[in-house]
Amino acid sequence: MTATEEVNExxxxxxxxxxxxxxxxxxxxxxxxxxxxxxxxxxxxxPRGPVEATERGxxxxxxxxxxxxxxxxxxxxxxxxQIPDKVIQGLKELGAFGMKIGTEYDGLGLSQVxxxxxxxxxxxxxPALGALLSAHQSIGVPQPVAMFxxxxxxxxxxxxxxxxxxxxxxxEPDVGSDPARLHATATPDGDDYVLNGVxxxxxxxxxxxxxxVMAQVPASEGHRGGITAFVIxxxxxxxxxxxxxxxxxxxxxxxxxxxxxxxxxxxxxxxGREGDGLRIALSTLNVGRLSLPAVxxxxxxxxxxxxxxxxTERVQWGRPIGEHDAVAGKVAFIAATAxxxxxxxxxxxxxxxxxxxxxxxxxxLAKLYxxxxxxxxxxxxxxxxxxxxxxxAESLAARGERxxxxxxxxxxxxxxxxxxxxxxxxxxxxxREAVDAHLSVAGDIIDPEADLKHKAKAAxxxxxxxxxxxxxxxxxxxxxxxxxxxxxxxxxxxxxxxxASRKLARSTFYAMSRWQxxxxxxxxxxxxxxxxxAELFAMTAACVRAQRDExxxxxxxxxxxxxxxFCRQARVRAERLFGELWDNSDDSDRALTRxxxxxxxxxxxxxxxxxxxxxxxxxxxGGDVTDDVHRVIR
Numbered sequence: 001m002t003a004t005e006e007v008n009e010x011x012x013x014x015x016x017x018x019x020x021x022x023x024x025x026x027x028x029x030x031x032x033x034x035x036x037x038x039x040x041x042x043x044x045x046x047p048r049g050p051v052e053a054t055e056r057g058x059x060x061x062x063x064x065x066x067x068x069x070x071x072x073x074x075x076x077x078x079x080x081x082q083i084p085d086k087v088i089q090g091l092k093e094l095g096a097f098g099m100k101i102g103t104e105y106d107g108l109g110l111s112q113v114x115x116x117x118x119x120x121x122x123x124x125x126x127p128a129l130g131a132l133l134s135a136h137q138s139i140g141v142p143q144p145v146a147m148f149x150x151x152x153x154x155x156x157x158x159x160x161x162x163x164x165x166x167x168x169x170x171x172e173p174d175v176g177s178d179p180a181r182l183h184a185t186a187t188p189d190g191d192d193y194v195l196n197g198v199x200x201x202x203x204x205x206x207x208x209x210x211x212x213v214m215a216q217v218p219a220s221e222g223h224r225g226g227i228t229a230f231v232i233x234x235x236x237x238x239x240x241x242x243x244x245x246x247x248x249x250x251x252x253x254x255x256x257x258x259x260x261x262x263x264x265x266x267x268x269x270x271x272g273r274e275g276d277g278l279r280i281a282l283s284t285l286n287v288g289r290l291s292l293p294a295v296x297x298x299x300x301x302x303x304x305x306x307x308x309x310x311x312t313e314r315v316q317w318g319r320p321i322g323e324h325d326a327v328a329g330k331v332a333f334i335a336a337t338a339x340x341x342x343x344x345x346x347x348x349x350x351x352x353x354x355x356x357x358x359x360x361x362x363x364x365l366a367k368l369y370x371x372x373x374x375x376x377x378x379x380x381x382x383x384x385x386x387x388x389x390x391x392x393a394e395s396l397a398a399r400g401e402r403x404x405x406x407x408x409x410x411x412x413x414x415x416x417x418x419x420x421x422x423x424x425x426x427x428x429x430x431x432r433e434a435v436d437a438h439l440s441v442a443g444d445i446i447d448p449e450a451d452l453k454h455k456a457k458a459a460x461x462x463x464x465x466x467x468x469x470x471x472x473x474x475x476x477x478x479x480x481x482x483x484x485x486x487x488x489x490x491x492x493x494x495x496x497x498x499x500a501s502r503k504l505a506r507s508t509f510y511a512m513s514r515w516q517x518x519x520x521x522x523x524x525x526x527x528x529x530x531x532x533x534a535e536l537f538a539m540t541a542a543c544v545r546a547q548r549d550e551x552x553x554x555x556x557x558x559x560x561x562x563x564x565x566f567c568r569q570a571r572v573r574a575e576r577l578f579g580e581l582w583d584n585s586d587d588s589d590r591a592l593t594r595x596x597x598x599x600x601x602x603x604x605x606x607x608x609x610x611x612x613x614x615x616x617x618x619x620x621x622g623g624d625v626t627d628d629v630h631r632v633i634r
Contacts, residue, residue, distance in 0.1 A: 142166065311331050
């Protein structure tokens with residue numbers, strides 16, 4: 001199949017399936033959770049990195065904090081929609097672009113935990129700074145080269161990445177979450193490849209020195225073909241940024257539309273084998289996704305600070321507004337959820353550093369949960385601030401009040417539900433992992449193209465699996481009042497997690513039995529399954545973190561209070577989701593949507609004026625090149 005041929009749904013699914021990591025070579029807390037097993041031994045006692053990693057990380061955080069406080073004016077970023085050159089240069093001199101790069105390649109060699117903490121810090125200053133650094137290190141050149149590059153490629157590219165900026169070019173104008181339809185091509189030509197295509201939403205692409213490009217290599221004699229990854233110099237002839245995109249938030253982000261025309265790339269610049277590109281991208285994101293919830297953590301903590309100060313200072317009807325029940329509930333939600341998000345990110349980071357477990361599910365859950373909950377936190381802060389929450393910081397300061405950028409944070413946070421896998425795609429990806437055990441034993445039973453022989457063999461295998469597995473979902477430690485007593489008042493929450501994980505697994509099994517192959521189309525059902533799992537993982541992370549913090553008398557009691565409040569709120573959400581698994585409006589909603597798309601209700605659109613600018617829904621080519629698109633930073 002060539003890049004220009006139409007791709008049907010089954011072919012697209014096969015491409016995605018071939019790219020995912022099918023094997024579980026290490027234990028996974030998340031995988032076990034969806035199977036109804038609370039493997040607390042995988043996260044407790046709480047994993048801790050070596051002392052030297054902590055000392056190195058704390059020293060860097062101290063330098064980074066001082067730089068942010070003394071050299072960054074966020075009002076300039078908002079006003080100019082650009083991070084000043086001197087700020088980027090200062091971050092380079094600090095080593096911030098090499099945080100995750102090993103010291104043997106001139107990087108700082110920070111642990112994942114401290115890389116996350118650094119992104120939390122800069123994200124609280126301005127989320128565009130977090131996007132700049134994470135797009136470079138989490139999905140840009142450093143991560144795929146470190147994971148899949150040859151020794152020579154690492155020596156060539158990694159030292160440069162400590163002082164230069166990189167970008168990741170995958171998305172295209174007509175290709176978002178369906179990479180099987182990738183149009184960009186890389187045609188072999190002797191010892192080179194010639195690349196052609198258009199890439200959209202290239203974060204850092206406007207100012208990048210190096211880029212990772214995903215392109216289709218046509219299959220031919222001597223060439224395996226398929227989606228392939230290349231590292232390319234951004235100033236290579238034929239690479240042109242044709243537009244610097246502007247967004248409702250992240251006004252300092254350098255994001256563009258990049259056109260590649262006959263770009264010649266040496267074969268030595270190919271990462272991995274031909275056809276490995278999508279697998280490399282997904283593997284990179286397994287850990288790289290933690291960068292986004294790390295930035296969300298910074299926002300959540302900042303929102304808590306503002307909510308606390310404003311709810312104490314602002315007086316209405318004779319009392320601070322935080323003492324009124326309606327506002328108190330919002331403050332409690334912000335405080336508890338900030339603790340929950342940070343707990344998930346920190347635990348996933350510690351697990352990544354320890355390297356003893358597969359964290360693909362935990363990292364994805366942290367991304368999904370962190371982006372959704374941080375958006376709700378930002379929205380609640382705007383509500384607490386009232387009219388001042390809707391007013392810009394510049395306007396507040398101009399009339400003599402403290403310039404609190406609450407509305408900016410709301411704008412900045414919205415993209416996180418789309419970045420690096422939209423919430424809907426994350427639901428589907430995580431649901432695929434959640435039902436992996438079922439598909440591995442029952443795949444041919446529900447595959448419409450499997451013959452009777454294969455179906456019979458699959459049925460026998462499934463019978464053996466379920467005969468062993470189903471009885472484990474009936475009773476467990478969660479029903480024993482003496483379980484998890486080492487967690488004190490938090491034990492009841494872990495008992496709930498254990499019981500709820502078994503209930504979740506039973507619900508998944510029932511859905512597989514009821515809908516079989518049609519389950520993949522029950523996307524809202526699968527989304528609820530995943531959201532319940534996210535709540536259970538977050539509760540576990542909060543409990544094990546609070547138990548760890550009991551050794552610090554300064555925060556022990558407060559940590560338990562936060563974890564307890566978070567778990568109580570999470571349990572309410574989880575129970576609501578359990579109820580909605582089977583009592584919902586999904587069928588009637590689908591029927592209504594079919595009517596909408598068929599034009600049955602267009603009369604409802606009468607009486608409006610559409611202010612959209614005329615043009616095609618999707619532009620395949622970039623516009624004219626403007627002289628001021630490229631901003632050179634050397």
